[in-house]
Amino acid sequence: MAVGFLAVLGIDSGKGIFKEAFHYTPSLSGFIKIARMLVIQKAVTTAENDHLMQPADFLDEMRARFMVNGTRSPLSWASRLRLYGKKVRDLTTCLGSISWSDDDPSVSYKGITNLTLDAFRGFIRDQVHKAHAQLEDLLLLHPEERREDADIRSWMHRVVDNPAENSKNWNFLSHPKNI
Numbered sequence: 001m002a003v004g005f006l007a008v009l010g011i012d013s014g015k016g017i018f019k020e021a022f023h024y025t026p027s028l029s030g031f032i033k034i035a036r037m038l039v040i041q042k043a044v045t046t047a048e049n050d051h052l053m054q055p056a057d058f059l060d061e062m063r064a065r066f067m068v069n070g071t072r073s074p075l076s077w078a079s080r081l082r083l084y085g086k087k088v089r090d091l092t093t094c095l096g097s098i099s100w101s102d103d104d105p106s107v108s109y110k111g112i113t114n115l116t117l118d119a120f121r122g123f124i125r126d127q128v129h130k131a132h133a134q135l136e137d138l139l140l141l142h143p144e145e146r147r148e149d150a151d152i153r154s155w156m157h158r159v160v161d162n163p164a165e166n167s168k169n170w171n172f173l174s175h176p177k178n179i
Contacts, residue, residue, distance in 0.1 A: 003074060006031065006081070021088040028082040035075050039066055 009027050011021045040060050044101075047055030066073050068082065099108045105117045143178060161172040 006074075006078060021085040021092065025082055025085040025089055028078055028085060032075060032078055032082065035078075036067065039063065042154060 006028070010018050010033070012023070012025050018024075039057070042106075043055055043059040043062060046058055065071070067162050069076050101107070106113075107115045107117070107120070109115060158171060160175050160177040162175060
């Protein structure tokens with residue numbers, strides 16, 4: 001029954017064809033996740049109804065019966081199919097998510113439309129400024145100091161560390177060659 005369900009799940013009803021691996025593997029992942037949850041729920045309910053001395057034993061039995069690859073179970077079959085689908089998905093070129101407009105310099109990405117190149121440049125500029133601010137924080141620069149004055153390229157190659165040193169409050173800045 002589960003194999004039939006997975007076959008029906010693989011049909012793209014809008015197009016009347018089977019789904020491509022890119023769209024089918026998430027459905028398989030959902031099926032596998034729900035099946036695992038159902039096995040755990042069954043073990044918990046059985047333990048709550050005092051039918052077992054050790055709930056873990058029942059869980060181990062169900063795991064070995066339903067959830068181990070290489071067995072003749074729907075979950076094992078779905079796991080192998082998902083693995084195959086992921087391999088196909090990774091080796092298949094699919095349609096891109098970016099489209100350029102012909103009439104003006106804008107781009108659409110995954111349903112977000114009218115992203116102008118100026119807005120994109122502004123986004124990149126903001127990200128660079130944020131990265132610079134994080135770098136200044138990491139270098140522990142005083143607010144009056146400028147990052148350009150700290151020019152880490154001139155001294156970074158000379159930094160020495162001793163990873164074997166494990167005394168309290170020691171770090172690479174305490175190394176005699178870095179002082």
